[in-house]
Amino acid sequence: xxxxxxxxxxxxxxxxxxxxxxxxxxxxxxxxxxxxxxxxxxxxxxxxxxxxxxxxxxxxxxxxxxxxxxxxxxxxxxxxxxxxxxxxxxxxxxxxxxxxxxxxxxxxxxxxxxxxxxxxxxxxxxxxxxxxxxxxxxxxxxxxxxxxxxxxxxxxxxxxxxxxxxxxxxxxxxxxxxxxxxxxxxxxxxxxxxxxxxxxxxxxxxxxxxxxxxxxxxxxxxxxxxxxxxxxxxxxxxxxxxxxxxxxxxxxxxxxxxxxxxxxxxxxxxxxxxxxxxxxx
Numbered sequence: 001x002x003x004x005x006x007x008x009x010x011x012x013x014x015x016x017x018x019x020x021x022x023x024x025x026x027x028x029x030x031x032x033x034x035x036x037x038x039x040x041x042x043x044x045x046x047x048x049x050x051x052x053x054x055x056x057x058x059x060x061x062x063x064x065x066x067x068x069x070x071x072x073x074x075x076x077x078x079x080x081x082x083x084x085x086x087x088x089x090x091x092x093x094x095x096x097x098x099x100x101x102x103x104x105x106x107x108x109x110x111x112x113x114x115x116x117x118x119x120x121x122x123x124x125x126x127x128x129x130x131x132x133x134x135x136x137x138x139x140x141x142x143x144x145x146x147x148x149x150x151x152x153x154x155x156x157x158x159x160x161x162x163x164x165x166x167x168x169x170x171x172x173x174x175x176x177x178x179x180x181x182x183x184x185x186x187x188x189x190x191x192x193x194x195x196x197x198x199x200x201x202x203x204x205x206x207x208x209x210x211x212x213x214x215x216x217x218x219x220x221x222x223x224x225x226x227x228x229x230x231x232x233x234x235x236x237x238x239x240x241x242x243x244x245x246x247x248x249x250x251x252x253x254x255x256x257x258x259x260x261x262x263x264x265x266x267x268x269x270x271x272x273x274x275x276x277x278x279x280x281x
Contacts, residue, residue, distance in 0.1 A: 002072065003046040004267040005160065005194045005228025006034060008064060015052035018107075029232045031068045037231070037240045038070065044264070045070035047228070047271060049134065049160075050077045053104050058092075065097045072273045073099030075134045078122070080114075085122035093129035099271040100132030100158070105141060112144040115151070123148075127155040132271055136160045139172060142179035149186040156188055156270060161195030161230065162216055167208050168200075177215065184219035190270055191220045193247055193262070194228035197237035213250045222258030226266045227251075 010028045048061050048071050058076030065071040078088050078101050092098045133155055135145055142163050149157050166172040183189045196209050227247055251262055
């Protein structure tokens with residue numbers, strides 16, 4: 001099994017503007033904190049995902065991956081609006097531990113910013129370099145992701161946290177489903193089974209999560225769905241082992257013969273973890 005989505009950070013670095021001192025997450029999270037959870041749950045390794053829009057943080061994560069071979073790859077950050085963005089993409093992609101980029105689109109005031117024409121050279125470079133485009137978006141940005149997937153048909157788009165279903169606004173859930181159906185029709189779009197419970201943010205709608213998991217299984221099937229913990233963000237809502245067990249039970253109930261793909265095989269294939277030293281079981 002491979003955890004396709006987890007984070008490490010150190011607030012003292014100063015990279016994390018979203019992380020406030022009054023948050024329960026305002027502490028250092030390092031490999032030694034996660035490794036016992038992986039070992040206890042039979043998870044071989046993980047994909048480490050950026051949490052700050054800086055090249056310095058990406059360097060920091062790559063260094064952690066270099067020192068910890070069970071970190072199979074890093075999804076980092078690149079300034080796609082930089083004049084030399086294509087060059088930066090190819091330079092990063094030359095490191096076998098660098099497996100994808102994640103421009104934190106959910107924080108953009110311009111909700112379809114990624115569709116700007118001047119970003120085309122950078123996105124085409126990502127496409128040509130055959131690294132993954134991790135899409136951190138909210139539900140109101142899913143239509144832009146449909147356009148992105150159509151515009152760059154060879155771009156491997158991996159939707160983070162199922163596009164953050166609007167559980168707190170039930171009337172918006174039907175539109176979320178419509179957009180997710182559209183995305184699922186694009187063969188270059190995959191989806192992470194991650195981060196759902198944290199979207200509840202304390203509301204008593206836990207019952208909404210299991211139908212959402214079932215919807216994702218049905219839409220993306222066994223070949224384009226990846227399990228991720230979203231640790232340590234997820235610890236605000238559920239323990240590592242409990243989230244894994246919950247997802248495994250839903251998958252095994254609907255397609256028991258494809259458990260291995262969703263919980264590891266798809267991450268290995270989509271992030272091309274066999275291309276270098278980052279994946280050495």
